[in-house]
């Protein structure tokens with residue numbers, strides 16, 4: 272192989288790795304919560320001194336959030352709401368907090384069904400397993416966990432403040448910023464907006480996720496196992512030497528090149544959607560990138576076929592290679608889970624994997640037949656290239672001897 276090309280590939284990947292580590296350093300931690308809560312992302316809402324911090328858990332479709340509303344006194348009420356079925360105030364599923372007559376901050380839920388609401392305490396249309404609030408430095412903070420309505424992460428949101436007189440929450444102002452405090456929030460992309468309609472960003476994000484999925488499924492998930500099949504089953508044919516090597520190397524390096532591109536799109540997705548964490552998928556992705564890069568280095572540092580360390584190199588190369596393939600397939604499935612809803616892609620990939628598996632089993636059987644037959648017809652055949660391949664043919668040769 273062209274060593275210069277490989278060296279530049281390796282360099283390119285190291286640059287990506289650096290970009291990756293820096294883009295994961297988020298700045299959402301600039302606000303220190305007194306309770307030391309840490310959220311994956313935060314957004315400042317366009318009006319009313321308000322901030323939304325949250326961590327979205329794709330596994331159980333819940334979101335842990337903190338809503339901060341600054342510049343208020345302890346005789347204020349604040350509220351933040353999702354409006355799953357509509358926009359604006361009617362239909363809003365509110366989290367409310369105020370300082371009650373016993374001087375404690377009381378936090379509760381209140382669904383709004385009409386404009387003449389007194390923000391009465393009642394359950395919301397989705398479950399809120401946890402809610403609490405505190406008042407510090409002219410800032411009211413509501414902490415809550417929401418079990419989001421299924422099948423969506425993008426909602427209209429609305430937030431508000433008003434005065435409390437006695438135990439009664441007074442109507443909020445009907446002018447200025449109090450009439451502009453509506454927008455959307457997407458707990459997955461991390462986007463909030465002041466105006467309704469985050470549809471465009473959501474669809475472009477979906478497109479990028481699809482590109483990420485296709486690049487990685489094809490490179491790590493299909494080309495890599497194919498390259499391994501070339502190496503393992505072609506080298507038994509003497510006439511395929513050294514063609515199998517070039518096929519294998521070409522297949523794996525192009526898989527690696529496309530894979531690094533796919534990996535890069537994953538990093539971009541990860542850094543653009545700070546609010547979600549696909550921890551397993553991400554960690555396997557990083558591991559794969561490191562192991563894949565190691566394999567490329569291994570190709571550059573490969574000892575000569577008759578070198579005494581070549582046998583160790585071979586063991587190392589095979590172990591890393593099979594680990595990469597197994598992890599790749601696992602991670603492609605992790606990716607499908609993250610994309611939940613794209614059942615057809617998953618089915619198509621399962622089909623491809625079954626196909627590759629069947630081909631491998633068939634070739635395994637054929638290879639054994641060939642080796643045994645060869646052994647019978649020519650007992651003295653020493654497989655002159657056996658050292659170079661040190662793989663199937665030589666191993667089977669030993670085993671059948």
Ligand SMILES: *[C@@H]1O[C@H](CO)[C@@H](O)[C@H](O)[C@H]1NC(C)=O
Pocket residue numbers: 298300301
């Ligand atoms: C990041 O946080 C620091 C405070 O820790 C703040 O001063 C700075 O403006 C923030 N940067 C951005 C880009 O928000």
Ligand SMILES: *[C@@H]1O[C@H](CO)[C@@H](O)[C@H](O)[C@H]1NC(C)=O
Pocket residue numbers: 328330331333400416
């Ligand atoms: C949701 O899952 C996360 C971990 O993924 C866990 O920390 C959290 O407690 C779960 N929340 C609920 C309400 O089950």
Ligand SMILES: *[C@@H]1O[C@H](CO)[C@@H](O)[C@H](O)[C@H]1NC(C)=O
Pocket residue numbers: 371372373374375376377378
């Ligand atoms: C005030 O709020 C606290 C905390 O929610 C609650 O325990 C307490 O009963 C409330 N007091 C009154 C008088 O409602």
